[in-house]
Amino acid sequence: MHHWQKILMMAALMLSGSLYADDDHEGDHHRQPNHTRVKAPAAWQAECGSCHMAYPPGMLPPAAWKKHMDTLRQHYGSNATLDAADEKAIRDFLQLASSENRQPVPTSKPGEPPRITDTRWFQHQHDEIAPAIWKRKSVGSAANCMACHHGAAQGDFDEDSVRIPR
Amino acid sequence: MRISLVSFSVLLGVLSLPAEANPALLSHYQQQALQENPGFSGFSAARGKLLYSRQSSASGKTMSCTSCHTADPRQPGKTPAFRELAPLAPSVTPTRFTDLKKVEKWFRRNCDDVYQRSCTAQEKGDFVSWILSVK
Numbered sequence: 001m002h003h004w005q006k007i008l009m010m011a012a013l014m015l016s017g018s019l020y021a022d023d024d025h026e027g028d029h030h031r032q033p034n035h036t037r038v039k040a041p042a043a044w045q046a047e048c049g050s051c052h053m054a055y056p057p058g059m060l061p062p063a064a065w066k067k068h069m070d071t072l073r074q075h076y077g078s079n080a081t082l083d084a085a086d087e088k089a090i091r092d093f094l095q096l097a098s099s100e101n102r103q104p105v106p107t108s109k110p111g112e113p114p115r116i117t118d119t120r121w122f123q124h125q126h127d128e129i130a131p132a133i134w135k136r137k138s139v140g141s142a143a144n145c146m147a148c149h150h151g152a153a154q155g156d157f158d159e160d161s162v163r164i165p166r
Numbered sequence: 167m168r169i170s171l172v173s174f175s176v177l178l179g180v181l182s183l184p185a186e187a188n189p190a191l192l193s194h195y196q197q198q199a200l201q202e203n204p205g206f207s208g209f210s211a212a213r214g215k216l217l218y219s220r221q222s223s224a225s226g227k228t229m230s231c232t233s234c235h236t237a238d239p240r241q242p243g244k245t246p247a248f249r250e251l252a253p254l255a256p257s258v259t260p261t262r263f264t265d266l267k268k269v270e271k272w273f274r275r276n277c278d279d280v281y282q283r284s285c286t287a288q289e290k291g292d293f294v295s296w297i298l299s300v301k
Contacts, residue, residue, distance in 0.1 A: 052247035077225070078246065079275040140248035147248070 038097040043086040051078065053146055053153045055116055057097035064105045064114040065094035071113050117142040129164075138165035188264045191294055198287035206288065214296030217289055224282035231280060239300055255300040263294060 038057075048054040057065065069091045072080045082090065106118035116122055126142070134142050145152040151161045192209070199206045218231045218239070235243040235254045243251035256262040263269060277285040285293075 050249075051245040052249050073278075076246070077227070077279075079278040081275065083271075144248040 038093065040097070041086075041089040041093055043082075044090050044093055047080075047082055047086055047090060049153075051080070052143060055145075056155055057094050058101055059116045059122075060098060060114060060119070061101040061103050061105060062095045062098045065098055066091075067105070068113045069094065074111065076112060115143070133164060136165070188266065191263060191266055191269060192291060194266060195287045195291035195294065199291055202287050209288070209291040209295040211292070211296035211299050213289075214292035214294070217285075217293050218296065222281050225279060229280045231276065233280075234276075239297060255297060257301050263297065269294075 045054050072082060106114045108114045108118055133139065139147045148162050148164050149157050221228055221230045234245055234251060239254040240258045242253055245251060252259040254262060273285050273290055277283065
């Protein structure tokens with residue numbers, strides 16, 4: 001991948017804009033992603049960051065986030081329900097901040113909401129990681145971005161700050 | 167004058183909250199427990215301790231509070247999504263059990279995770295009595 005493409009993609013992910021690898025829109029590869037940053041409500045970081053890092057909204061399309069928000073009682077085996085005010089603020093934020101992601105909703109296991117780690121772009125970015133590495137005790141699962149991306153909580157997934165733990 | 171004195175003491179109260187667990191928590195659960203059961207006869211830290219370590223398979227997985235908070239609540243725990251949790255015991259993490267809304271939210275979620283039901287006010291009060299006593 002060219003350096004400029006990576007920069008574009010990272011900007012897209014961090015600014016919740018369109019993903020660079022949007023195969024259906026050839027022109028999007030060259031278009032500067034939308035830089036309007038949607039301001040996150042405090043509840044998003046506090047609530048969606050309490051069991052894992054608060055995953056950047058641009059990493060899934062709006063329909064995928066809707067499925068998350070509709071199934072918080074059964075969230076990968078955890079009850080992640082919210083009070084009505086936080087629920088609405090987070091739902092609205094995720095819809096708006098992911099609106100430029102036009103990718104298909106990734107298929108997931110029955111009863112589970114869609115995973116970032118099941119998207120094509122994620123699997124493409126991580127295709128050199130052997131299955132045994134994901135299962136290392138120090139990693140746990142692919143969803144544990146922070147195990148390898150030390151700046152992940154701040155939205156930094158740059159390859160320069162990646163270190164796979166032993 | 168009276169008003170400013172009152173607001174001054176309210177301010178003091180708010181400022182001193184993070185320092186130690188919220189004493190209003192227990193009276194809140196006591197009032198609720200009395201409503202749930204007119205024969206309510208107080209909270210028991212020993213029962214609270216049992217609640218913490220009791221295994222349940224209600225969810226299909228064998229779980230207990232210790233699954234995430236570890237057997238010793240003075241130690242850091244871990245979520246199923248691998249994020250580290252500050253120790254649950256307020257003697258180690260002073261911000262714990264200071265905020266009724268937060269405590270209620272996690273009782274709602276965690277009792278459902280482990281027991282697939284809500285915890286009663288009796289159980290919550292037992293639990294809080296115990297965790298406050300863990301030094």
